[in-house]
Amino acid sequence: MTQPSANGISAPATVLRGTTSPIKLLLKGRAFFALIAIIIAFSFLSPNYLTVSNLLIMSSHVAIYGILAIGMLVVILSGGIDLSVGSILALCGVVAGALMQGVELKPLGVILFPPVWAVVVLTCALGAALGALNGILIALFRVPAFVTTLGVMYMARGIALLQTNGLTYNNLAGRPELGNTGFDWLGFNRLFGVPISVLVLAALAVLTGLMLSRSSFGRWLYAAGGNENAADLSGVPVKRVKITVYTLSGILSAIAGLVLSSQLTSAGPTAGTTYELTAIAAVVIGGAALTGGRGTVRGTMLGAFVIGFLSDGLVIIGVSSYWQTVFTGAVIVLAVLMNTIQYGARGVRQ
């Protein structure tokens, strides 16, 4: 007869439209103001914090989480979750490492050393395949996203450990005579003084932002996450959207894996453990709703920088890493609390 649920969301949403009141403005731009507050606070506590070189170093740390968080954002927008990103990152890193060490083809008696570009392409393809596996299980076989990606998280981690027998590939530099040098470019080089990893993050963020705001796929994604049934009946290919977002998340995990191995000049099977949780935290701090349909790349980037700049800042002023964990947790809870206030009860339902 009537629509009590509509009443429930309309009131807070309408209130927030008017950005005249300073409190509402503060609530709307909370991730931005939090980042500013963090930078100001640490600048007072340490003279080294607010320097160009430190900001760039911190940004290169943020890059890994940021890339994962972009993938997590598109998945969360669809109403899902992807717990497998940390493990896919590790597996892709390890496979990239193995490819750099050379692939031995026993029957032919040769060892192939693929060039770096081929390593990058193959690694991304692996990430895409694992992501697509997630997406197909979730969209076509209706396995809950949480369970599917939890399973793939364990499997990918296990395969990474099997691949290296628990060890780490250390020399990824390649050799000039084999023509496969350049792997460290991603992690170490700078373009106009900016680390490549930060540029990669920026490029991915801009591309994803355009996709979300301007492409028809972006609109499909917001609709499918906001109300899957309504989107379906409006002709949105919901299943294709879901498979695509998990595939994207897989590719972005692979890219993050490449960047991380390059930064560390080594590829280990235990890399990226619990990174999926950091990525989820960045998305949530950025104001996205875990129920789907709400969230932006800009918010997620701010979320990633809040987490990264906070934990690096704590390191710089010499606070114990145990305290960092406590602070990060508090920020996440605070962020979800704010989301709840902004979206009304809807944000936390289900």
Added chain:
Amino acid sequence: MSDAATSRQAGEVVLAARNIAKSYNGVRALKGVNFDIHRGQVTTLFGENGAGKSTLMKILSGVVQPTSGEIVLDGQPIVFSSSTDARNHGISIIHQELSLAPNLSVRDNIFMGREITGPTGVNYAEEERQVRKLLEELEEDIDPLTPVEELRLGQQQIVEIARALSVDSRILIMDEPTSALSATEVEVLFSVIRDLTAKGVSIVYISHHLEEALQITDHAVVLRDGNMTAYAPRADIDLEWIVRNMVGENYDLGNPPTGHEFGPVMLSVRDLTVPDPAGGGYNVVDRMSLDVRAGEIVCIYGLMGAGRTELLETVAGKLSATSGEIVLEGKEISHLAIGERIARGLALVPEDRQRYGLVQTMSVGQNLSLASILEFTRGIFTSVRLEQALIQKSIRDVTVKTDGPDVPIGSLSGGNQQKVVIGKMLATDPKVILLDEPSRGIDIGAKAEVFRILAHHAAAGQAVVFTTSEVNECLSIAHRIIIMRRGRISAEFTSDITKEKIMAASGEAVAA
């Protein structure tokens, strides 16, 4: 009301509604209702969908509070803070959608939330003994330890009644209790009701099966558009009286558009069979055939469960048929996905706009353009200019009252939300538009506007098919009226037919 004085002779008044009014989001669902419930008697609420029956029941059972007016219990004004509060005063409600936990046993359901506990935890033996006694009184042979999901719907209804009786309810509200029951189960239910009234329990009964309700009721309350149009004891009323008061004399939604010729057959459904999507093992649509021509408005009338929704959802591509053909403009479309059917010119406006129609996280404009995204996509990007043009045209076309396309969809009234859902599908420029209960839950003014939009589009050569549970809507704007009953067409009329004949063909006015 003047009836109040006379009714005192009939039996002691236990519960009375005094000027009860209720508004939701600016829509007035009830506009001042007065009636009495007498001890040991059955009072039936009659009214079409949207007349305010459910709202009234929710108020009587404490689920919602009235905007104004009061409830008088045993002569004392009272405010129920919750349904639990109402239950503590002896008022229980049995909803149309049963509120049982299917995984729990009959015993656990009956004592849900008020388990009998002793020093060793829940006293299951005592609970079971009481449940057996209750079910014996109801003459129903159900083992208290059976999980509810294994019971037939009729038996589940009995379990709900047993639960209400187990808390010593003096007033029992039943919302469409017979809609899912077989004829024999209805007989059992009626004998239970007679036993209950003999013991002094008062029953408030709601049903669309008018004759069935007349068999059991002592008083009739008729609602129309939130107003109480009549209140009388059984002796003074008959079927014709109820229908007249339910439907109203001067209730005009317009007329079927005339002055245009019907074009060729746009949609042709042949021998369509659809199995029950809930896995009931029967066919909700049973070898049904239907042709709709360009410019024609076809109304499908039927009771709940007649298969109307499933028919439309299958044609639109949400459900799949086991056999039969769906032909749009001479081309078979059964194998196409929903989006492809929309692109070919077939659009469905679903019944439940909150669950299937709107994306609540999006703005009014984004909802309006949702089904036409590819229309304003150029290359890989959407064109803001083309989208805005489309949205502005839609807002004008379906006359949505909004503060602009960027406000949240939830800020609109129910009628305007419905117009957005309709506008979204009309924006795809369909050749055939299907609407499932387009007037559900919107007020009379919005209803008239919705039907004016449909008439306009039919006159422009689009084929329109809509379903309704309100006879008047069929009569006012449809060129052709199809009555569905148990998945088949039971009758087909032109618009000069009477209400009574339509109701008879649907099985509504005749006891099943």
